[in-house]
Amino acid sequence: MALNRGRLARSGRLPCGHTIDSLWERVRSGASAVPDEHVARCRHCQTALEGLRALHAATEELAAEEVSAPPGLFDRVMRVVRTEARRGDTVPLVTGPDPASVSTTAVAAVVRFAVDTLPGQRLRARRCRVQAPPGTVDVLDVSVEVLSPSAAEWDETELRRRIAAVVSAHVGVRVRRLELDVVPLEPGEEAR
Numbered sequence: 001m002a003l004n005r006g007r008l009a010r011s012g013r014l015p016c017g018h019t020i021d022s023l024w025e026r027v028r029s030g031a032s033a034v035p036d037e038h039v040a041r042c043r044h045c046q047t048a049l050e051g052l053r054a055l056h057a058a059t060e061e062l063a064a065e066e067v068s069a070p071p072g073l074f075d076r077v078m079r080v081v082r083t084e085a086r087r088g089d090t091v092p093l094v095t096g097p098d099p100a101s102v103s104t105t106a107v108a109a110v111v112r113f114a115v116d117t118l119p120g121q122r123l124r125a126r127r128c129r130v131q132a133p134p135g136t137v138d139v140l141d142v143s144v145e146v147l148s149p150s151a152a153e154w155d156e157t158e159l160r161r162r163i164a165a166v167v168s169a170h171v172g173v174r175v176r177r178l179e180l181d182v183v184p185l186e187p188g189e190e191a192r
Helices: 002-011 020-029 037-041 043-064 073-086 104-116 156-171
Strands: 090-094 100-103 124-131 139-149 174-185
Touching (some): 037 043, 104 156
16 A cells, blocks of 8 residues: 555655646645535545645745845855856766766866875876766776976885875775876976
8 A cells, every 4th residue: 555655646646536736736826715526525635735725825925025145145156156167077976866976177186185295205296187988987087297306206106006095085986097297397496
């Protein structure tokens, strides 16, 4: 019985066959005050109408209320809009009924963080490009330009491991391919 009720609820039909949409239209138009013969006798329709009338009254009340935005709301909304506009492309994290993605700009920021904070080094990430290979989920190809003081001795394998670990921990994706383009800095030149 519960299975049938669930199916009926999902279809929008009451056990008597009437639809919630038709009853809602009656409430909205005011016709529910003069029910037809079936609706007047049907306990399912009467119960639904009672709830729909309460919903309609509450909706009307809320719609009539004077609303004022809190101070600074416009600025906060526009900041989010500008951020979203700069997000760039996205890469898929999860597919299915609830797909999720992350912006390539956000992933690039995580990669830069991984390079810039490699313990004991003065490396800086300059350019970073992130993309998802076609048809893949939670896998990325990353290309990053690394600025390095010319005299510095550092372990490229350790940097590759760090980038992969930081991206995995902070974004939840695996780095499939990582291209490093190391640009040596001349003595006295600053990494920007």
